[in-house]
Amino acid sequence: MKPDQSTFSLDRRDFLKVAVAAAGVASLGSTSALQAAAAAPSGLIDTNVSLSRWPLRRLPCDDTAALVAKLRANGVTQAWAGSFDGLLHRDIATVNTRLADECRRHGKGLLVPFGSVNPKLPDWEDDLRRCAEVHRMPGIRLHPGYHGYRFDDPDFAKLLRLAAERGLLVQLVWIMEDRRMMHPLLQVEPPDLKPLAEVIKKTPGLRLEILNVLKGLHGQSLLSLLHAGEVFVEIAMLEGVGGVAGLLEKTPLNRVLFGSHAPLFYFESALLKLKESPLTEDQPRAIRCDNARRLLAKKS
Amino acid sequence: MNYEIWDVHTHLAGVPGTTPEERLAKLLQYADRVGIARLCVMMGLKWNYDPTPEFMRKSNDEALQAVRKFPDRAFGFVYVNPKHTQASLDELNRCVRDGPMVGVKLWCALHCNDPLLDPIVARAAELKAIVAQHCWIKITGNLPGESTPMDMAELAARHPKATFSCIHTGGDWERGIRAIRPHPNVYADINGGDPTAGFTGMAVRELGAERVLYGSDAGYRSFASQLAKVHGAEIPDTAKRLIFAGNTKRLLRPILNEKGIKV
Ligand SMILES: [Zn+2]
Numbered sequence: 001m002k003p004d005q006s007t008f009s010l011d012r013r014d015f016l017k018v019a020v021a022a023a024g025v026a027s028l029g030s031t032s033a034l035q036a037a038a039a040a041p042s043g044l045i046d047t048n049v050s051l052s053r054w055p056l057r058r059l060p061c062d063d064t065a066a067l068v069a070k071l072r073a074n075g076v077t078q079a080w081a082g083s084f085d086g087l088l089h090r091d092i093a094t095v096n097t098r099l100a101d102e103c104r105r106h107g108k109g110l111l112v113p114f115g116s117v118n119p120k121l122p123d124w125e126d127d128l129r130r131c132a133e134v135h136r137m138p139g140i141r142l143h144p145g146y147h148g149y150r151f152d153d154p155d156f157a158k159l160l161r162l163a164a165e166r167g168l169l170v171q172l173v174w175i176m177e178d179r180r181m182m183h184p185l186l187q188v189e190p191p192d193l194k195p196l197a198e199v200i201k202k203t204p205g206l207r208l209e210i211l212n213v214l215k216g217l218h219g220q221s222l223l224s225l226l227h228a229g230e231v232f233v234e235i236a237m238l239e240g241v242g243g244v245a246g247l248l249e250k251t252p253l254n255r256v257l258f259g260s261h262a263p264l265f266y267f268e269s270a271l272l273k274l275k276e277s278p279l280t281e282d283q284p285r286a287i288r289c290d291n292a293r294r295l296l297a298k299k300s
Numbered sequence: 301m302n303y304e305i306w307d308v309h310t311h312l313a314g315v316p317g318t319t320p321e322e323r324l325a326k327l328l329q330y331a332d333r334v335g336i337a338r339l340c341v342m343m344g345l346k347w348n349y350d351p352t353p354e355f356m357r358k359s360n361d362e363a364l365q366a367v368r369k370f371p372d373r374a375f376g377f378v379y380v381n382p383k384h385t386q387a388s389l390d391e392l393n394r395c396v397r398d399g400p401m402v403g404v405k406l407w408c409a410l411h412c413n414d415p416l417l418d419p420i421v422a423r424a425a426e427l428k429a430i431v432a433q434h435c436w437i438k439i440t441g442n443l444p445g446e447s448t449p450m451d452m453a454e455l456a457a458r459h460p461k462a463t464f465s466c467i468h469t470g471g472d473w474e475r476g477i478r479a480i481r482p483h484p485n486v487y488a489d490i491n492g493g494d495p496t497a498g499f500t501g502m503a504v505r506e507l508g509a510e511r512v513l514y515g516s517d518a519g520y521r522s523f524a525s526q527l528a529k530v531h532g533a534e535i536p537d538t539a540k541r542l543i544f545a546g547n548t549k550r551l552l553r554p555i556l557n558e559k560g561i562k563v
Pocket of ligand 1: 309492
């Protein structure tokens with residue numbers, strides 16, 4: 001147990017009043033559990049992967065070919081990819097060009113690029129235009145913590161509006177890593193989520209997926225955000241025993257997507273979460289692929 | 301590939317259920333789904349960083365109540381507070397010497413390099429119990445009594461015959477692994493932090509697979525995120541077997557033998 005993790009409630013009993021259905025007992029070991037999880041029907045869409053290099057360490061799969069192999073081996077049929085370079089690079093245009101190029105060269109259509117846009121850079125509107133018109137990306141990925149803006153920033157509101165007008169799906173990354181172990185020179189505050197619902201309500205046509213948010217958002221605050229618009233979350237940072245089942249007790253199933261946060265996280269974490277929770281027949285399929293497929297298909 | 305899996309670090313907190321037995325039953329249902337055979341359980345329904353002797357006893361009573369219901373699936377660790385030396389020694393004797401528990405859990409009451417830990421560790425070593433100490437290195441600031449792996453290294457150097465588990469490997473594992481590396485009696489329990497890729501690989505590279513233990517910190521964490529640290533690691537299958545169960549079994553065997561428990 002880690003004390004002093006302010007974003008995470010200590011006693012999650014309320015959150016986890018899980019009526020556990022008859023548990024499928026896996027007697028031994030769990031690569032078999034992993035294989036069973038990977039082999040479930042009709043596709044697996046990972047909405048949270050990143051290409052290129054994490055700034056602070058080399059990762060086992062930070063090479064696109066290795067990541068593609070890892071995803072394929074685990075049954076992933078589509079992966080929505082941003083770029084780690086989008087966190088700190090200022091020449092975002094080349095970050096997005098490289099991302100689009102990597103997604104074309106590797107994986108035979110497995111990787112779907114989500115370009116970075118930093119609304120605090122001069123003429124960011126052209127990055128947004130290139131993502132849509134030049135690279136034909138279905139969406140963009142935002143890193144407000146690393147780009148230094150709050151959710152009540154007018155530039156953020158404008159970016160959401162322009163993205164919605166272009167029919168771009170917006171992925172908003174709340175955090176990338178646990179703030180308690182950040183590099184002393186790269187301490188990135190998780191943005192305050194409170195003003196987010198308001199700006200979502202004011203942006204008609206917005207489709208928004210919030211990544212890496214379930215560590216800090218649950219219960220009523222999560223529901224209010226989901227009800228503010230067409231808002232989705234993914235399970236990469238969902239924690240607690242039986243976490244997915246607990247989440248689905250209070251969260252509409254059609255708003256929950258699969259996300260691994262690979263290669264920064266071990267991919268297997270997200271996959272095993274589906275195995276750990278006793279789920280009804282329709283739930284795994286919705287989370288694994290149907291919800292994401294529907295969301296992407298809505299592109300106007 | 302099938303692995304036998306023993307989880308060296310779980311709790312009754314964060315698990316549905318009103319009684320300790322209900323909670324452990326629930327925890328075991330989840331464990332079954334992901335192939336975990338045995339759980340080490342520590343602390344009761346409510347938690348306190350700096351427990352009074354009364355709180356310690358209640359906490360340990362609850363853990364005992366739970367593990368006694370599932371003797372084939374769960375082992376207990378006794379929760380103590382080194383600020384209350386005699387009460388802690390009494391709890392050690394009650395729960396380990398005279399009871400079924402196999403390890404000691406120390407949390408955030410006092411930095412573990414404090415001399416007040418010495419009598420407790422010495423007694424634990426006599427009883428062949430594992431000493432598991434919470435350790436974290438937080439850039440956001442540790443709690444006043446919260447230990448780091450560097451504190452643990454000091455303690456371990458004073459007690460070469462005791463066996464230590466560095467819980468969470470310090471959270472900031474890239475520093476935690478280095479801090480405990482010179483002390484072969486300190487084991488890296490990889491539970492509790494995010495499933496950050498590279499953690500287990502570095503631990504195996506720097507400490508050897510024999511010094512790495514799988515634990516989860518469930519119910520606070522999911523089993524899934526913690527199992528992934530081993531399943532997903534770029535290490536040989538033999539190393540995974542050691543981390544998942546082999547090492548924990550080897551460390552527990554002496555005390556289990558004394559208690560006449562065959563595994
Ligand atoms: Zn713990």
